[in-house]
Amino acid sequence: MRRVVITGIGVVSSIGTGAAAFARALREGRSGARPIGAFDTTGFAHATGCEVVGFEPERWVRNVPLDEVGRAARFAIASARMALDDAALTEEELRRRPGLVSIGTTDGGSDDGERLAASYVHSGPESMDPVAARRLPASTLATGVARELGLSDVDVSTIATACAAGNYAIGNGFDAVRTGEADFALCGGADAMCRMTFTGFYRLGAVDPDGCRPFDVNRRGILTGEGGAVLLLEPLESALERGARVYAEILGYGLNCDAHHQVAPDGDSVRRCMELALADAGVGPGEVDLISAHGTGTKANDVTECGAIRGAFGDRPPRTVSVKSMLGHTMGAASALGAAACALGIEHGFIPPTINHTEKDPDCGIDCVPNTAVEAELRVVQNNALAFGGNNAVVVLGKR
Amino acid sequence: MGPVITAWSAISSCGVGSAAFEAGLVRPSPLDDESPGAKAFLASDFVVREALGTKGTGSMDRSSALAVGVVGELLPAVDVDARTGVVLGTTSGSSQTQLEFTRDSLTRRKPYFVNPASMPFALMNSAAGQAAIWHKLTGPNTTIAGGRMSGLSVLRYGARLLATGRSSGVVCGAVEEYSPTRAWLEHHRGATTVLGEGAAVVFLEPAGTARPPLAEVLGVATRVAVDGGAAGALAACLCRVLERAGAEAEDVRTVAVSAQEGELADAERTALARLRASVVDPAEVIGDVGAATGPFQVVTLLRSPGLAVATALDPDGTVGCVLLRVLS
Structure with a gap:
């Protein structure tokens, strides 16, 4: 088995685009929250979200016709291009090697799907836009990256395991590079803001009117968000050979299914998933310096997840932060953005804060690094992801 | 020896289970809904409440029910443990469920008068997640939106789970519902094929288990x-x-x-x-x-x-x- 490292990071987010800007925003504890403009919010009492503003797709999507890829696919393509540039690799170099492109998503092309649904409902099914119908399938996220970069000899997959999809895609890329099936992986997640997710969480009373406040006693839920993050993974050996900057090593990952409830996470199962990941990484709980939690800011998630963390780590768990406090819940992109944040924290020696924090929820029982980033040397960091359907995935990153 | 297929099952217009598929009766059904086509190959023998009972199926959509049903047909033939995984392919999940959810939000008195119970079914991972919940399968559970590549994607992904020891055996397959929404989307994409509804799964595991490989x-x-x-x-x-x-x-x-x-x-x-x-x-x-x-x-x-x-x-x-x- 080969060792696998991250040598490139690409990010599109509500708090910064590109690895450097994203790292600065994390360190500053910036909030991406603003009034939602992506869809008509008439009739909702509140509609705050973490939207990406000022995104210029034509800067990144140069080869694939823009109308063939939806907003989430554009985020994926932009993130992949940035990761490639960040790794100081060219498309030509990647074309010569067998690779993998794996992009996680919750909603895929649902923003297009909603516009198609609106046509169906208001004007009849004959009036649906054929161009949008063609780009709707979520496979276009991963295939769009391959087409844009001219990569033919790649295993492409769009992984649709809802809000844990980013970690699934990173784990998939890690395994393919580790076993030698692929010599590089472009893996991560992307999602565009959509009405369906917002409405669903709103109906469940799980959208905070103002800001996302994970682990806070007054938390009221998620903010929906959007964005993308893609990591470039390669074998340690090739990274060293070409003198590449290594952000972090992927030490291992774990995945399992609660097989219990569609929307309520099962703490025991989440704990087992963390244990699987740590065992795969070959590290003990005592060696983990930081946990990047799923940390959605809903009542149920945070208590259950923190309970699972204490189950795996004991009563004095490592510092546990939620970057969703800054980015909102970016769905399939969430754990990819989380992994990018972990890698940047390892590289630059800091812990991103959990912002919007006023009063710790005693039932959570963790140090969430409230409001202000701290300097820290991080050797092992764990990135959690949970999803509807009981789909859990945990990635462990580190520097040896 | 590479990974082997040791069991399979299917639900389609031919009926429920492998024997029905082997019998291979060709029977497209006439459609009397608002679909663009006149007929489709519907899995009419699969009636959700008859196959799965009434408990837990009240809000379940057809895609997830097909997944629960076909995995249920397969499991008696295999051994299951804590690392048994489910890897299913899809095009976009249930486009019908997604449309209905959005329609409710667009047409009801308030935009949030939607059925919260139907939301998780609108997500693409619902079929695989439901199959795991129903049959208590706690291993890796992954949905790949592979479209027409799904069959290959799930086999390759499943084989990788076996090679890395993450799964002891993987239920690999895919589900596609028939619905007016899917039919209209395919129509607008230019397809003129007669659509069908179906779910098929194989059990992929390392060679050398108790079951003879197929x-x-x-x-x-x-x-x-x-x-x-x-x-x-x-x-x-x-x-x-x-x-x-x-x-x-x-x-x-x-x-x-x-x-x-x-x-x-x-x-x-x-x-x-x-x-x-x-x-x-x-x-x-x-x-x-x-x-x-x-x-x-x-x-x-x-x-x-x-x-x-x-x-x-x-x-x-x-x-x-x-x-x-x-x-x-």
């Missing part, structure tokens, strides 16, 4: 036809799987095709021209089952001992094939 998965290869040459890219995939297996093109005895019309069918024919294999097309029996096409190709090939190939082409530009050694 087939060995010798290799999967896919490419993205970035220059538009789908036929050439598919031919390259075929070369690769044969070369890795140490086989020649003339050794392939059966090939299951996937594309029914248009450029993709032309490309598929061109790429397969040098094979002297007999050709089977499950769509003739069950219609165009979208993402489930690949798993149905695989289970169709299990009837034909010897080297067998299933090919796949998606309009998104991806092509590929799997090489199987079907055991007698």
